[in-house]
Structures are given as structure tokens and as C-alpha cells.
Amino acid sequence: MGNTMQNRVALVTGGSRGIGAAVALRLAADGHDVAITFQRNTSRADEIVERIRQSGRRAVAFQADSADPDAVVAAVNGAAAAFGRLDILVNNAALFLAGPIDQVGPDDLDRTVAVNIRAPFVAAQAAVRHLTAGGRIINIGSNVAVRAAFPGFALYSMSKTALVGLTKALGRELGPRAITVNLVHPGATDTEMNPADGPMAGTINEVTALGHYADPADIAAVVAFLASPDACYVTGAAINADGGFTA
Structure with missing residues (x-):
């Protein structure tokens, strides 16, 4: 890949922690300039920014x-303005709400749809105004969109399943422009929201072929591949990076 990766610009939504932070750091290590979005924690976002800058x-x-x-939309346009271009959009930011369907309120539904479905759509809509040939849109889904193994996941599974349609349709639409659109379905990943020593970990490990949680860097490696020139002929695809949870 060499210099073909240099001076490209990526935007990672929700890039201050968990999988998003790992993706941001990996893309920086691969030679990209990186913008991230964050919701509230300025100090954590500043830490990721500093680590990227320390990497050069x-x-x-x-x-x-x-x-x-x-x-x-402002973040997408801001990233393009800050660096003079935009090559990669990683739609990672998401909201996880779980519980029995009869306990899901209308506010839960509306916010989940807003964050997990509408935001990736409007981010992609804004990004395509900046992306050129070789551009990438990479959506982060979930293994529970493929296999709803546990009760209480109807809202979250529905929201992540919507990304399948978005990915396929955009992959078809943007193919003539040599812009690829792909989807990564992570499995259980060791983050603050779902720690590898949490109360569900034992059950999840039992139904995961590899028998353990992913490290965020494992998911970032798949995203990095899709962002690279090596993935130039992959589009409209959904890749399960879930340790065999859906096998």
C-alpha cells in the first residue's frame, strides 16, 4: 500500500472511545489524517486527538x-474543511438501548432511530459531496442484526439491520463513482459499554466460536482493510467480525 495511504482523510463518528477510538488510531497509524466526533467527553476526545498527533x-x-x-452534517463538512478533503467516512457512533419490547417507550424508539439510522444516512449524504474516486463509506453494524440470540434486542437489532439496506443501496449508487460502501458487524467487544468481564460475558463467550470477546483493535483491523486500496473491489458487503457468533 505504501504511499497510496498517505495524506488521505478519515472521519470517524463516535471516535473518542471504544471501537471508534481504536478505528481512529488504526487509520492514523496507516497514514491517514483523522477527524472524530464525540458527544460530551471533551477530555477523552482531546486524548485521542493528541495520540493521533503524536503518531505524526x-x-x-x-x-x-x-x-x-x-x-x-456540520462535522462532515468541518472535517473536509479542516483538511481540505475527505476520503473515508466511518459511521460508528451508536446508541444501545435494550429491554422487553413492551417497555420500549416512544422516546427510546425515536432517539435510537435518530442516532443509529438517520445519522449514518445524513453523514453519508454530506460525505458524498466531498468523496472522490477511491472514497470509502464504512458503516458499523452489530452481530445482533444477523443473529438475535438474546431477548430484549428488538430495538437495537432493528436499527442495525437498517444499515444493511443503506450499505447495499449506497454501494450500488456510488459504484459508478468508484466509491465503496461496506458494513462491519462486530461481535461482543471489550469496551466500557460491554466489558469482557461483565455479567453477560460468560453466556456470550459460550455461543461465540472463538470463545472470547474481541479487542477493539480487532474490529479496527477489519475497518482498516476496507479503507485500504486492497479492498477496492469490495462494496455492498457485510463482514461479520464476531468471532463466529453468527457461524
């Missing part, structure tokens, strides 16, 4: 609640 790449963070479409 440029970085910037935008505070944006993904439930606010104007903020999402």
Missing part, C-alpha cells in the same frame, strides 16, 4: 450529538 498525523475533534442531523 493531523487530527481534529468535533462535538456533535448524532441525534442532531445538523451537527452531524
